[in-house]
Amino acid sequence: MKLESNIPSGPIEQKWDKHRAEVKLVNPANKRKYRILVVGSGLAGASAAATLAELGYNVDCFTFHDSPRRAHSIAAQGGINAAKNYQNDGDSIFRLFYDTVKGGDFRAREANVYRLAQVSVNIIDQCVAQGVPFAREYGGYLTNRSFGGAQVSRTFYAKGQTGQQLLLGAYSALSRQIGAGTVTMHTRKEMMELVLVDGHARGIVTRDLVSGNVESWAGDAVILATGGYSNVFYLSTNAMACNVTSIWRAHKKGAGLANPCFTQIHPTSIPQHGEYQSKLTLMSESLRNDGRVWVPLKPNDNRAPHDIPESERDYYLERKYPSFGNLSPRDIASRAAKEVCDEGRGVGPGGRGVYLDFSAAINRLGEKTIAERYGNLFEMYERITGENPYNVPMRIYPAPHYTMGGLWVDYNLMSTIPGLHVLGEANFSDHGANRLGASALMQGLADGYFVIPYTIGHYLAGVKPGSITNEHPEFKKAVEDVKGRISTFLSINGKRTTSSFHRELGMLMWNNCGMARSESSLKEALQRIPEIREEFWNNVNVVGSATELNTALEHAGRVADFLEFAELMCIDALERDESCGGHFRTEHQTEDGEARRNDEDFCHSSVWEYSGDTSKPTLHKEQLTFENVKLATRSYK
Amino acid sequence: MKLSLKVWRQKNKEAEGQFKDYALSDISPDMSFLEMLDVLNEQLLAKGEEPVAFDHDCREGICGSCSMMINGKPHGPESMTTTCQLHMRKFKDGDNVIIEPWRASPFPVIRDLVVDRSAFDRIIQAGGFISVNTGNAQDGNTLPIPKPDADSAMDAAACIGCGACVAACKNASAMLFTAAKVSHLGYLPQGQPERQRRVLKMVEQMDGEGFGNCTNTYDCEAACPKGISVKNIARLNRDFLKASIFG
Ligand SMILES: Cc1cc2nc3c(=O)[nH]c(=O)nc-3n(C[C@H](O)[C@H](O)[C@H](O)COP(=O)(O)OP(=O)(O)OC[C@H]3O[C@@H](n4cnc5c(N)ncnc54)[C@H](O)[C@@H]3O)c2cc1C
Ligand code: SF4
Numbered sequence: 036m037k038l039e040s041n042i043p044s045g046p047i048e049q050k051w052d053k054h055r056a057e058v059k060l061v062n063p064a065n066k067r068k069y070r071i072l073v074v075g076s077g078l079a080g081a082s083a084a085a086t087l088a089e090l091g092y093n094v095d096c097f098t099f100h101d102s103p104r105r106a107h108s109i110a111a112q113g114g115i116n117a118a119k120n121y122q123n124d125g126d127s128i129f130r131l132f133y134d135t136v137k138g139g140d141f142r143a144r145e146a147n148v149y150r151l152a153q154v155s156v157n158i159i160d161q162c163v164a165q166g167v168p169f170a171r172e173y174g175g176y177l178t179n180r181s182f183g184g185a186q187v188s189r190t191f192y193a194k195g196q197t198g199q200q201l202l203l204g205a206y207s208a209l210s211r212q213i214g215a216g217t218v219t220m221h222t223r224k225e226m227m228e229l230v231l232v233d234g235h236a237r238g239i240v241t242r243d244l245v246s247g248n249v250e251s252w253a254g255d256a257v258i259l260a261t262g263g264y265s266n267v268f269y270l271s272t273n274a275m276a277c278n279v280t281s282i283w284r285a286h287k288k289g290a291g292l293a294n295p296c297f298t299q300i301h302p303t304s305i306p307q308h309g310e311y312q313s314k315l316t317l318m319s320e321s322l323r324n325d326g327r328v329w330v331p332l333k334p335n336d337n338r339a340p341h342d343i344p345e346s347e348r349d350y351y352l353e354r355k356y357p358s359f360g361n362l363s364p365r366d367i368a369s370r371a372a373k374e375v376c377d378e379g380r381g382v383g384p385g386g387r388g389v390y391l392d393f394s395a396a397i398n399r400l401g402e403k404t405i406a407e408r409y410g411n412l413f414e415m416y417e418r419i420t421g422e423n424p425y426n427v428p429m430r431i432y433p434a435p436h437y438t439m440g441g442l443w444v445d446y447n448l449m450s451t452i453p454g455l456h457v458l459g460e461a462n463f464s465d466h467g468a469n470r471l472g473a474s475a476l477m478q479g480l481a482d483g484y485f486v487i488p489y490t491i492g493h494y495l496a497g498v499k500p501g502s503i504t505n506e507h508p509e510f511k512k513a514v515e516d517v518k519g520r521i522s523t524f525l526s527i528n529g530k531r532t533t534s535s536f537h538r539e540l541g542m543l544m545w546n547n548c549g550m551a552r553s554e555s556s557l558k559e560a561l562q563r564i565p566e567i568r569e570e571f572w573n574n575v576n577v578v579g580s581a582t583e584l585n586t587a588l589e590h591a592g593r594v595a596d597f598l599e600f601a602e603l604m605c606i607d608a609l610e611r612d613e614s615c616g617g618h619f620r621t622e623h624q625t626e627d628g629e630a631r632r633n634d635e636d637f638c639h640s641s642v643w644e645y646s647g648d649t650s651k652p653t654l655h656k657e658q659l660t661f662e663n664v665k666l667a668t669r670s671y672k
Numbered sequence: 673m674k675l676s677l678k679v680w681r682q683k684n685k686e687a688e689g690q691f692k693d694y695a696l697s698d699i700s701p702d703m704s705f706l707e708m709l710d711v712l713n714e715q716l717l718a719k720g721e722e723p724v725a726f727d728h729d730c731r732e733g734i735c736g737s738c739s740m741m742i743n744g745k746p747h748g749p750e751s752m753t754t755t756c757q758l759h760m761r762k763f764k765d766g767d768n769v770i771i772e773p774w775r776a777s778p779f780p781v782i783r784d785l786v787v788d789r790s791a792f793d794r795i796i797q798a799g800g801f802i803s804v805n806t807g808n809a810q811d812g813n814t815l816p817i818p819k820p821d822a823d824s825a826m827d828a829a830a831c832i833g834c835g836a837c838v839a840a841c842k843n844a845s846a847m848l849f850t851a852a853k854v855s856h857l858g859y860l861p862q863g864q865p866e867r868q869r870r871v872l873k874m875v876e877q878m879d880g881e882g883f884g885n886c887t888n889t890y891d892c893e894a895a896c897p898k899g900i901s902v903k904n905i906a907r908l909n910r911d912f913l914k915a916s917i918f919g
């Protein structure tokens with residue numbers, strides 16, 4: 036496996052312009068001869084499919100949802116960053132770039148991040164033109180809020196439904212192309228396998244979730260925009276169906292998987308309340324603009340929050356990080372919450388919670404203003420917990436939320452498999468070891484609207500269009516493989532449900548490879564995972580048949596892939612013998628409990644190659660160089 | 673708490689369906705309605721029976737997947753709440769709960785509680801967009817938009833495409849859904865150039881899909897989990913009339 040990042044030469048401000056001037060183009064008349072398969076219709080997939088179709092390519096777009104509008108992107112609440120500097124508060128492309136590299140704890144590729152900051156401004160313009168109803172001031176101009184890890188106000192939002200509105204924008208652009216016949220939309224079809232011909236990505240195999248038909252599709256290039264894998268933890272803030280299948284299948288066909296252990300634990304989710312719980316609900320980070328985080332000063336203090344006087348409260352984020360306070364980055368805020376709970380100062384059931392208190396903001400601004408800003412989040416909180424956050428402080432706790440790791444891509448967003456491009460949360464680029472709030476929406480749309488439409492031409496220009504069809508033997512073989520896997524699931528006839536395995540794996544990953552990891556916890560996980568996997572393949576019970584809508588069967592395939600992927604995640608976490616961003620190895624911390632990076636040995640992305648044995652992957656390294664931001668210890672104090 | 677469920681079971685589009693009775697005990701009031709169904713499904717699976725199929729994904733009330741009639745009401749008894757956000761504390765120990773799919777001919781049942789709502793997508797494909805290619809846009813602040821207009825657009829844009837409005841309507845009308853999109857774009861300056869064409873196209877598609885007429889009973893508004901107002905229907909009607917006369 037060769038890792039060629041294809042970063043253009045020259046000063047960082049000029050790389051993208053220079054690259055655009057130099058990449059190969061497909062002439063307009065030829066574009067319609069090419070067929071591009073896009074898997075995923077979230078922000079990244081829908082924006083890419085729509086834009087490529089506008090350019091004249093034929094696009095087939097696949098999603099396992101019943102409509103592109105239901106992708107997990109719909110759930111994003113807080114906002115999207117852009118270096119517009121509309122607030123005149125000192126923002127700039129460089130500052131957004133700098134904040135993102137620093138926020139990622141210096142484990143991202145500078146050139147990609149700079150480009151992301153550059154195109155961020157175009158995203159806002161495009162979305163406004165599509166009719167995305169961003170929040171505005173009385174003068175009619177766009178307004179902003181602040182998010183963690185930044186000292187400027189650069190986050191655009193649409194109430195607490197930013198992801199929904201951005202996705203509906205991309206969905207409307209996609210719908211326009213579907214109506215025009217340039218995109219063929221395939222809903223309720225799940226990609227089960229990637230097909231390679233002569234080493235190039237040439238197609239996919241899908242299962243129709245209603246009829247059960249297994250079909251194959253050929254194209255001149257494949258784009259995966261299939262989102263993140265937080266559900267490896269079973270309980271996460273992700274939608275129930277989010278999974279690792281598409282990138283894991285691509286990995287097993289030769290695509291390098293980078294930094295799988297870089298996962299983000301979000302500090303503000305509603306704490307778990309029961310065994311049967313199916314997911315964790317996020318309370319947007321934007322709440323930290325006006326909410327103050329605290330716990331009682333003394334351990335095991337069971338008084339109601341109102342009975343605890345100011346002097347006996349510990350506003351620990353404000354205390355430990357005076358310059359960023361409640362807006363400290365996510366990894367730092369999450370760990371700080373875990374720390375105070377470990378000290379016995381947590382609140383609520385099991386002591387796994389901290390307060391997020393709005394009383395000061397309500398006194399200062401009035402309940403009406405707070406309701407305008409966060410009304411829907413407060414309602415959601417009350418619906419779930421039965422408590423009214425206008426009167427009682429919210430209780431929050433960290434939860435798995437986002438995955439920075441993913442398939443390795445070069446500057447053109449192409450993986451190590453020629454022709455296979457990866458966008459959005461599914462790739463590893465841009466966020467390093469920790470993502471800043473409001474930057475995932477930005478990245479998904481940057482990739483889809485403004486990067487891939489330019490860079491895919493560079494690959495396609497070297498490909499003869501339509502040269503491969505799904506009659507090729509590789510397609511037949513892939514279809515047989517998928518059918519074989521499905522009939523195996525149905526024939527095991529064991530005793531345990533797919534959910535029970537998923538839950539067991541998730542618990543193990545959360546305890547041993549979650550917010551804090553150590554050599555011993557990881558080694559234990561690495562011993563347990565193959566055992567659980569072994570039991571799965573001998574004792575899972577999948578009822579029903581292959582030729583009908585079968586939710587148990589769908590889940591079986593996803594859990595099987597998580598059971599393999601989880602092992603790689605732990606191998607990666609064990610190999611990375613340092614702490615950085617969301618990857619906190621307890622062996623490597625400063626005296627006051629901050630992550631201690633090791634730039635000497637680990638200033639690289641770890642890219643894993645499948646060796647045929649999931650327990651023994653081969654490691655490759657992409658060395659990271661920092662020419663524009665000085666490698667420094669991250670400080671938010 | 674204990675519950676007696678009556679759940680619609682239907683193998684596929686062609687098959688005939690029927691209600692089946694299930695008894696559940698040990699349901700916690702803190703569970704969501706879908707978590708209660710998860711418990712049912714785990715029990716069915718343990719007995720080797722096929723689980724009840726239902727659409728769901730975000731479980732946060734935003735993706736619009738979870739669709740079911742609960743005791744005759746779309747999304748159940750609590751107003752402004754999707755099924756996934758409904759919690760069992762809204763029920764009493766010993767309650768009977770009847771669960772069935774949306775009943776509307778443009779939304780055929782695929783299996784159990786799962787219906788095909790692709791007709792909504794086709795209404796959007798017919799015209800629910802602003803025709804702007806990527807790269808065409810001016811700076812986002814070029815056109816100031818009065819805050820009340822932006823806010824009204826946002827309120828209409830909050831529709832999650834769940835279909836409860838159709839399920840609640842005795843005519844299976846899709847007017848509230850369609851009107852929400854027409855209003856969202858109609859409130860914005862960017863939506864003006866295609867305003868007339870859009871409403872004509874979308875209404876034509878809506879009728880073609882077999883949705884019924886709106887007879888102003890407002891059951892849709894009462895059922896809508898996102899509080900989409902019937903005022904949008906009046907706006908659609910005005911736009912439609914104008915477009916039909918001048919368009
Ligand atoms: C609760 C929550 C709130 C968030 N809030 C914010 C925020 O405020 N700001 C921010 O910047 N980010 C936020 N994020 C993160 C952000 O929403 C996601 O990272 C981003 O939306 C991912 O977009 P995507 O297009 O990469 O993937 P997704 O939106 O996850 O889309 C994946 C698509 O791939 C399809 N798919 C997947 N696998 C297959 C397969 N095998 N076959 C066929 N189709 C498949 C799915 O159907 C779907 O269409 C939030 C995340 C969560 C969980
Ligand atoms: S208008 Fe309301 S009920 Fe109808 S689809 Fe939209 S959100 Fe659902």
Ligand code: FES
Pocket residue numbers: 727728729730731732733734735736737738754755756757
């Ligand atoms: S599951 Fe998404 S709205 Fe209910």
